[in-house]
Amino acid sequence: MDLIHEIKEKAKQHSMRIVLPEGGEERTLKAADIILEENLARLFLIGNPADIQQKAKGFGLKNIDKATIIDPVSHVNKARYVQLMLDLRKSKGLTQEEAERLIEDPLYLGVLMIKAGDADGEVAGAMNATGDVLRPAFQYVKTMPGISIVSGAFIMILKDKEFGEDGLMVFADCAVHPDPTDRELAEIAVATGKTTRAIAGFEPRIAMLSFSTKGSAKHAMVDKVVSATKIAREMDPSLKIDGELQADAAIIEAIGRSKAPGSEIAGKANVLVFPSLETGNIAYKLVQRLAHAEAIGPVLQGMAAPINDLSRGCSVSDIVNLVAITANQAAGMKG
Numbered sequence: 001m002d003l004i005h006e007i008k009e010k011a012k013q014h015s016m017r018i019v020l021p022e023g024g025e026e027r028t029l030k031a032a033d034i035i036l037e038e039n040l041a042r043l044f045l046i047g048n049p050a051d052i053q054q055k056a057k058g059f060g061l062k063n064i065d066k067a068t069i070i071d072p073v074s075h076v077n078k079a080r081y082v083q084l085m086l087d088l089r090k091s092k093g094l095t096q097e098e099a100e101r102l103i104e105d106p107l108y109l110g111v112l113m114i115k116a117g118d119a120d121g122e123v124a125g126a127m128n129a130t131g132d133v134l135r136p137a138f139q140y141v142k143t144m145p146g147i148s149i150v151s152g153a154f155i156m157i158l159k160d161k162e163f164g165e166d167g168l169m170v171f172a173d174c175a176v177h178p179d180p181t182d183r184e185l186a187e188i189a190v191a192t193g194k195t196t197r198a199i200a201g202f203e204p205r206i207a208m209l210s211f212s213t214k215g216s217a218k219h220a221m222v223d224k225v226v227s228a229t230k231i232a233r234e235m236d237p238s239l240k241i242d243g244e245l246q247a248d249a250a251i252i253e254a255i256g257r258s259k260a261p262g263s264e265i266a267g268k269a270n271v272l273v274f275p276s277l278e279t280g281n282i283a284y285k286l287v288q289r290l291a292h293a294e295a296i297g298p299v300l301q302g303m304a305a306p307i308n309d310l311s312r313g314c315s316v317s318d319i320v321n322l323v324a325i326t327a328n329q330a331a332g333m334k335g
């Protein structure tokens with residue numbers, strides 16, 4: 001059974017409530033139809049009800065009636081959510097007028113539904129930029145206890161099964177936090193370990209990547225990765241983690257043995273934690289394009305509830321897959 005099939009089968013068992021704030025968008029609507037047909041999640045579609053119904057009819061979709069459509073302008077919980085916004089951000093200068101305007105923005109409404117306990121997770125980004133999807137989530141849903149930053153992991157499905165876990169690897173942070181400190185990098189490693197167990201379904205062997213292996217180069221950037229490795233081990237002693245390692249020492253057995261003798265990770269890593277967003281984002285895109293790998297994600301990690309961001313170039317099946325992943329994350333968080 002392939003990974004996506006397994007993720008979908010698990011999602012069916014949980015029946016989580018997922019919000020799609022871009023409810024009137026064509027790919028989102030077509031994905032919703034498949035999600036509802038396959039019972040992967042219960043759905044809230046945010047958008048104008050008449051517009052959604054007319055489009056669903058036009059596309060020949062048969063299952064959209066099973067979703068709950070939320071009109072951002074006139075839904076019943078509007079006043080309750082405005083009050084919740086004020087409770088949470090009046091001290092940051094949010095005014096009643098601003099809150100009343102923002103709650104009509106589907107990206108704010110979606111996260112407020114989650115914060116109020118009316119939904120379990122969200123998938124957006126088919127027509128909105130990453131920052132616009134993440135900012136409301138950061139402001140209202142915030143991070144989980146013990147984690148101060150959100151980051152984004154990709155599950156990489158490689159053609160070459162000799163790498164990682166039978167061809168599966170997890171890369172992070174490839175999507176969110178531009179320049180992490182040592183402590184933040186440690187948090188990214190710990191969060192990625194959890195994502196690997198929960199979503200990719202294997203035990204992580206984490207390499208903290210650098211341009212140096214075990215002191216081969218001296219630089220403040222190397223020191224940051226060494227320190228992050230130490231902090232991550234303290235934060236979660238159950239994790240198998242080593243650094244600093246160069247990419248070749250992390251994934252090629254013979255090079256790992258010669259550059260980092262005695263390391264239980266070198267040459268066997270199935271999770272790569274990059275020292276910055278620049279390196280992580282560039283690396284995942286190169287592996288995706290040059291090695292023809294499938295990149296599933298970004299799976300956002302560290303948020304108090306699962307909110308995931310699509311690429312604006314996403315396909316219908318990307319949306320279906322990310323909703324299934326989000327449903328699994330939500331179920332995992334509910335314990």
Ligand code: ACO
Nearest residue numbers: 130131134135138139143148149150174175176177178298
């Ligand atoms: N984790 C958790 N909270 C965060 C994070 C983070 N990584 N970054 C910012 N925040 C919080 C702040 O603490 C702040 O909270 P507050 O208002 O309660 O005090 C709030 O978010 C807004 O903070 P700003 O500093 O104003 O954040 P800003 O909106 O400028 O930027 C953003 C945040 C949008 C995520 C920014 O870091 C960003 O653009 N990152 C890059 C995203 C990106 O473009 N990725 C590449 C494309 S994705 C892809 O290729 C797959």
